[in-house]
Amino acid sequence: MLIEHQPYYKAMDKEVEVFAHCFKNNLSVLLKGPTGTGKTRFVEYMAHQLGVPLITVACHEETSATDLTGRYILKGAETVWQDGPLTRAVREGCIIYLDEIAEARPDVIVAIHSLTDHRRQLFLDKVPEEINATDSFMLVASYNPGYQKGFKELKPSTRQRFVSIAFDYPATKAEQEIVEQESGIDTSDSKKLVKIASKIRNLNELGLMETVSTRLIVDTAKLIKSGLPKRLSVEVGMIQPLSDDEETLTALKDLADLMI
Amino acid sequence: MELDQVLFKKLLVFLKKWREKPSKGEIPKTIHLTDINSRLTFIARALTGENIDIVAAENEGGWKNITFYLPSSFSLLPSLEENLHFYIFRVVYLCIQKEENLNWKLQRANQSIQDSRKKAEEAAPIILNKIALEYPSLMEFYLSIKPHFSNEQNPSFWIYGKFMTERDVLENGHGDFNDQNNLKKDSLHPSTELKSKPVEEVEVISVDKKTQEDFVMTHNFEKVETIEEFTGVWRGFDGDDSLKEDADALNEVNLKHLVRTDEAAHSIYQADFRDLANIAESADTEEDRCVTYKEWDFSQKKYKSNYCKVFLKNIGGGSLDYAKKCLAENAKNLNALRRKFAQIHQKRRMVKKLPDGESIDLDSLVEWYADLKSGRTPSDDIYLSKRKKEADLAILFLMDLSLSTDSYADGNRILDVEKQAVILFGEVLSEYDVDFAVGGFYSKTRNNCAYHLLKKFGENWESGKRRLSVVEPQGYTRIGPALRHSQSLIEQHDARQKWIILLSDGKPNDYDKYEGRYGIADVKQALREMHERHISTYAIAIESIARFYLPQMFGQNHYNILSHPDMMVSSLASFYRRINFS
Ligand SMILES: Nc1ncnc2c1ncn2[C@@H]1O[C@H](COP(=O)(O)OP(=O)(O)O)[C@@H](O)[C@H]1O
Ligand SMILES: [Mg+2]
16 A cells, blocks of 8 residues: 555654665564554655555464465365465565564464565465565564563564664653644643653553553544543543553542643 | 550550540541552552552651651541542652652751651742642642641641651661571561551660661561551451450550560560461471572672572372362362363364364365366365374462461452462363472571472372462561572473462562562562573462552563452463463
């Protein structure tokens, strides 16, 4: 899919440059960082900047290599091969974005191996066919470290196949700007929302709870913008999504009420 | 008991009853700190970003290092709502006061309580300014309650608190006072722990020459203030009212002036109400094998090598009745767990592309057909089977056997819930041929940490179930050495995935200052050592103070706090699902 309008993306550091150079040098990129820190938005922005179509795959527990490369399907009395998203990207020279790659089954990692080194080839063993990647093909994956230590980690040998860019929640000022840009609320409100978020992030650092992503703040701001009362917006947009525990929720509401 | 003591007690009980009688038709407006402590702790931690603990103050309270002291109950404002809000106000106030570092600086300034209150009031404008700026609604609240605190009955120190000396006794070094022979044998086994009335600053009147450290009494005051659920302890005494009365009498003891002797100070307020300690104590023989482990000292940022002695205990005897009864009583839970396991394993063990099997694999069949059509020889391996694959997994359950597991949550004794969890999970794991071990631990100072290997890896489950029936709560909770010993056991296992699961109330403590930040830091360090060796860890606790301790040690996603023991099964199952899919 070609991205027509330039998405809004506020650069945090030198990530735009890094990404552009990786593209030029046919290197794969791994975006590391917690959810809602703008990784997806960044890839969309870069795809637009580079003028390359983007294919996004959200990986989950059941995502297998077949889902990416393709499978035979029955068509009438015939069986026909159908390319998966990865195969299409390789053939047509797109950027493929594998979101949350650590969630996928291990055979996915095996399937992309030959694409992440000098070969830049995809091997379809079922057809069988060997496809050389078109020049503008680029593999981008995202990964949320920390959140699943011991459960689902990316092996060091896999990580070594990527250039890595770290994402984190933006600094206060930048985050306010993003919230204002994305929702259209005014500065005094965006300030308050970002402040509440920063306090909740303190709790996250102490391991007490899920964290508030920029995404949640933006969503809350949108609710406020469209006219829902502020406290209610904060409660449903920023607090309820974080926990199901009564006591925790009460404390978070106390906290938000102090600030808005 | 001496006559004067008896009289004192009688008088006290009388006064107490008289005092507590609520007048008719009155709407309750008192807020008790214990009821909102964890709510306030959340707020304090969010605002400061530090692991603040909130404890009851003698009176108005203040802050000291990472502890906030607040009144143990409050009812001076006209409504319940306002009294609750008062607490929130005080917490925010203290957060800012701490941020501005407004407190006594000197170690032992010769300040009187009047000075401390005066200083606090003088500092108020700075704090209130910030409140007005950052929390305008709170400022409105302050202005609305201010008029209430301007007379003798309601002095203003309730709003502003008092200055305290910053030094936190807990953070000071800790010595080797804990040599076992220094302590009278009996006092090592406190059989009950009462929550005594709070005391935040203790003057020590030293009768011996040791003035170098005040950790004995420190230790005590921390313990008496934080043992949350002592309800279980009352259980042994049905019908005996004297306990409550003793407790009242003890509560009246003013802990502010302590006399220190060489005896363990906690015998002062931990009276011998019960004699649980002797159970299994006879097993403490010299034959127990002993290993030593290092311990992490966070203030020095280094290990103390060979610091903890872990005695490996062997328990014999025990019967299968306990486990049988447990399994029978939990038949429903057991079946639920079995079903969940069946689901998990079904997925895991599905093997495709076999020359024969129970059913046909559609994907392979489509390929077979495609090959045929395109003139190639199709592979006949088109079957599915639920073959048994060896689970490449070893689990060690580490059970906290300390006295705090003798308390009750929802009518269930914590240790029984722990045992129940291990028995149910163990039962199903053994049915699925997953190798596991069970260890149990308690401690009485670093020189005497006990580790029961209740089931070894590879050993049959029957013997494990027998041993489980015997263990009873005792001692304290020195988690570090227990983890390190567990690590040494599981390390020898050749499974690819290794997990240690800690079942406890989550709070490290031991008689010789293994608590507060020190204990937590050591546990964290022990966990770090394990992760380096690719051993994963997980903790499960019944709702309690664990909420504030487990996250600090285990990190997010690596602990589960159950609000009810019934959640144990689903929690174990979802944990197991997670390890199986990784
Ligand atoms: N740097 C940024 N520039 C613009 N918007 C951002 C930025 N960071 C976060 N956002 C906002 O947060 C939302 C979530 O970001 P997203 O890219 O979906 O996060 P991720 O892919 O990391 O989970 C976006 O829709 C956008 O509104
Ligand atoms: Mg304990």
